Amino acid sequence: MSEVKEQPAEVDLEQLEQLVAEADPGGRHAAGVAGQVLLWVAVAWSLFQLWYASPLAFVFGFGILNDTEARAIHLGFALFLTFTAYPAFRSSPRDRVPLLDWVLAFVGAFAGAYLFLFYVQLSGRPGQPTTLDLVTGTVGILLLLEATRRALGLPMVIVASVFIFYTFAGQYMPDVIQHRGASLVKFLNHQWLTTEGVFGIALGVSTSFVFLFVLFGTLLEKAGAGNWMMQISIALLGHLRGGPAKVAVVSSALNGVVSGSSVSNVVSGGIFTIPLMKRTGLSGVKAGAIEATASINGQIMPPVMGAAAFLMVEYVGIPYAEIVKHAILPAVFSYLALLYMVHLEAVKLDMQPIPQRPTPRRERWLRMGLGLSGSILAVCILYYGIIAIQAAFGSAAPTLLAVAGIVLYVATIWYSSRYPDLELDDPNAPILELPRAWDVTRTGLDFLIPIAVLLWCLMVEQLSPGLSAFWATVTILGIVATRRPLMAIFRKEHFSSSVRAAAWDLTDGLALGARNMIGIGVATATAGIVVGTITLTGLGLMMTELVEFISGGNVILMLILVAAISLVLGMGIPTTANYILVATLMAPVVVDLGAQAGLAIPLIAVHLFVFYFGIMADITPPVGLAAFAAAAISKEDPIATGFQGAFYSLRTAILPFVFIFNPSILLIGVDTWAQTIWVAAVSLAAILIFSAATMNFFVTKSRLWESAVLLLVCFTLFRPDWWLNQFTAPYEERPASEFLSAVEQAPEDARINFVVEGIDLMGEDVRKTVNVPLGEPAEPLERLRAIGLTIAPAGDTLMITNVAFGSYAKRIGLDVGYDVTAVLRKAEQPSTLIPVGAALAVTALIAGLQLARKRAAARESQAA
Structure with a gap:
């Protein structure tokens, strides 16, 4: 590795911890009795959610709650913890809870849980609110907005306030969005006392699915899986050109599988990758932008997709497995394209890889082959073994499989205990030599078990998302509780101290999981205000007319306008609430106007379109939260980091347009493996060529006309049917x-x-x-x-x-x-092989021209 003349500025770990705390679990850590209350209320929330998701209530015949009651309890916990965990202002104390915050916390908890506490009385007088109902609704909405301000900042409060204002001022609006307005009684009844507003689908999904997935991801991180994934990425990719940047991309993809927050994804990975990228030659702005962009992409990566996948089940009305099937190729291609852009940056800057242990090439290939074949063999044995056990033992199979899983877990712990634990990464320590991938992998094989349980329940058994997350969370709870003690037994270390440490890990993990949910809980409740306004006023239909009027019925202009509105709606808002807003307000616009324009758009394509653009608000200035988090690590300008990240995200921004006009990339209308491979290969080539065109670098630096031609090639590969449609109707x-x-x-x-x-x-x-x-x-x-x-x-x-x-x-x-x-x-049309073949031939021609130019430049350089 080339000598580094400039040492990067040290990362302020305390500042970063504070950044993560303020973004997810709250910035207040009180001591004494207040600290104990915060701890055990958070633990109680996690235990309540586990009970609600489990079948135990039906087994024992008590504690059975309907959706509305559970949502009310969920919001009550969220409001209580918001006012106790999040300070009101920057100057507010962080080591204690002021009296006013205690009052707001208890009042907020009462208002939030009101539908649970008075469920029988409210169900006996629908549409006839009492004075107490109206006062509670008024106080509840005001406290919800204040809780949202504390947990998420002003952007979402402003959005909700605009919609509340619109509810009352509808008769004064321009004709295109005018309505009769609503009385205060009607507004409060609709928003707080029914399931049309705050306690609607959005809060329901947060209660049923999202909490457990956030808890699952938190417990995985608590067990050490995040550091393990990072180290594996370093071992696999560090030896490549631009290795640290590629590590950032891959580790963010791995974290994104279970993560529900782009900001925490940035900080958990970026604290190591950003300084390392700077040390190997990337500027601070580009290093921060790469980490932020990779972390944003984690929110589009199945199976969790920032918890939006489970919301899509409700909004689109198709099974969860179908959501994952449709979303997987674009997410993978977006990551591969980012890896390619990172590689091009490394080539342009002549960045050198991190040294690795000298190993003969033959041995490296042998290790790689054995690792890949062994992984495939292990997966096949597990899959077919489980299927065989289920077929042979019937109703006894779950018990037998649970015992086999415990035996497998103990065996992996025994194997891992023979090797030292991975050390937590020091972002300022130089990497003198890369570890071997297997040396890292073998220290955390048990981390694969809960992930395998989650994927098996979701994809094979096709259990509900809530029940799947429950079993996966129970599995990781067992690992957190027993990993340290088992390691101590196998290593012959002090057992009682390991039990105490495991008990604290378990308690802290449950509490931290709940605190991580505070922002999502209040965000989904506040998003319910927007949804309630739309159903109360008919704004959805009026928004369709407004967009149609502005776009003049032009589909492309309509899509660009919807994309821009989705970006604005998504600014400063968490993934789940973000999707709720754009799905409720903008998705129907695309469906209706597309259908009227003669464009038959699958509903999942529409929802992914608005979801992608809503997510990209996290990287887009001026309110790109992920960019700000990355800039705090890189010590660079967050606005410059955001613009650079937005440039890198262009490859993601074109994908939603492809969904609309060529939904085969979502595996819609793709029926065979041969078709799947063809669609995947052509789409991957298209997005890589697009990346090369936007980077203005292919084999070597591109000329302007070459980049323009590559963009045309990209268009042709994504839409080969467009050329055919000019001659014959589709x-x-x-x-x-x-x-x-x-x-x-x-x-x-x-x-x-x-x-x-x-x-x-x-x-x-x-x-x-x-x-x-x-x-x-x-x-x-x-x-x-x-x-x-x-x-x-x-x-x-x-x-x-x-x-x-x-x-x-x-x-x-x-x-x-x-x-x-x-x-x-x-209709009968010529084969799409014709335009695809022509596009690939043009690509080969440009590659040949650039290769000749590169060789000529090399000869001139040698002669000089």
Whole structure:
């Protein structure tokens, strides 16, 4: 490694800890009785959530709560801890809780839990609030806004306040968004005493799913899995050019699998990777931008996706496994493209890799082959072994598998105990030599068990997200409680001290998991105010008209406008609340206007579109929280870091547009493995070429025309059908009489496009092109009823006679009285291999020209 002449400024660890604390668990750490109250209330919240998610309440027959009661208790805990854990101002004390904050905490807890405490009375008088109800609702909303200010800052408070103002001032608004307004009684009843507002779906998902996933990730970090993943990334990638930057990308991807916060992801990984990137030649701005961008991408990485994946189940109405299937390729491609951009930066700067132990190439390849084949073999043995046990032992299989899992866990601990524990990374210590990957991996094999349990329950058993997270969390709780004592036994160390340390780890992990949820809990509740305003005022329909008016009906302009609004809505707001806002306000706009423009957009593509742009607000100036966190580590300007990060994120920003116009990247309409491999290969080539074009560097520095041509190549690879559509129509309209036969003949899990016409709520004629999924083969009317659609013959058309509430059909804007007037069949077109082949040939030509130029420059350099 080249000699470093300039040592980076030391990272202020206390400042970073404070940054993480203020971003997630609160900046106050009180001592004495107050500290004990905060600790045990947080532990109680975690234990309550575990009880609610478990089947134990039904086994023992007590403590059974419905959704509304659980949401109220959830919000009560969140409000109490917000006022006790988050100081009101920067000057407020952090080592004690002022009396006023205690008062606000208890009042907030009462207001939050009001629906639980008076559930029977409220259910007996729906729509008839008493004075106490109205006072509680008023105080509750005010305290919720103050809690949001403390935990999340002003941006989300401003958003919620604007929507509250709009509720009351609707009659004074411009015509396009005007409504009659609402009285205070109607507003409070709607927002606080029903499940239409604060206690709606958003808070419900936070209660049922999100808490346990945040707790799971916190306990994994507490057990040491975060440091273990970081060290593995260093061992695998440190020897490459730009190795530290690639480590940042990969470790953020690994953390993103279970992380629900981009800021904590930045700090937990960036405290090591950013100084190391600076030490190997990257500027502080670029180092911070790479870490921030990688951490933002962690929020789009399945299976958790910053907990938004579970919200999508509710908003899109498809199974969780389908959400993961659709989201996986874009997330992976975005990370691979960032790795490629990092590599190009390293080549441009002639960065040298970190030295590794000298090993013969043959031995390196042998180790790599054995590691890869051994991992695949282990996964296959586990998978087919579990399937065989389930088939052979039936109802006794869960018990047998639990015993086998415990034996496997003890065996991994015994194996790991033979080697020293990994030391916590020192961000300022130089790495003189890289560790071997297996030397790191073998110290934490047990960390793979809870992750495997989570993925098995979600993807194979297809349990609910809440129950899957429960079993995974129980598994990691067991590991946190027993890992230290078992290590002490196998290493013949002091047992009682290890038990005390494990007990504290367990208690602290439960408390920290709850404190990490405070911001998400109040954010989802505040997002409920926005959702409640939309349902109370009909703003969703008016927003569609507003966007249509501004865009003039142009689909591209409409998408750009929606992307910009989603960016603004997402500024300074956590991932879960962010998605709720954009999904509620902007997704219906894209669905409706796209359908009216003749673009049959799958609903999941629309939701991923708005989600991606909402997430990118965390890197976009002026309120890019992840950029500010990275800049605090790199000691650079956060605005410059944000702009650099936004530049790196261009490769992510183009993907949502691809979702809309070519949803095959979401594996929609991709039925075979051959098609999957083809789509993956072409899409990956497209995003890598786009990255090279934006970096203005391919084989060597690109000329302007070369970058322009590469962008055209990228467009062609992402949309090869666009060129074919200029000569032949992609679909052939067939009469409605063929609709039912098309539904009947469609294979399992196929999708069908058709046209509906009718009159909307405003009395205007509409014509929409829609795309719906069809499940298992059945009678055509049954397949349609499965998505909430009931139709009957009406002359030459088919009339929609019923649309089930909350169904897929309802979500895409179908309504009773619409007529199915045509079904779209795929038209015969030339093969997409033609434009793809031409694009790849042009790419090869540019690569050849640049290679010749590079060699010529090298010869001139040698001659000089």
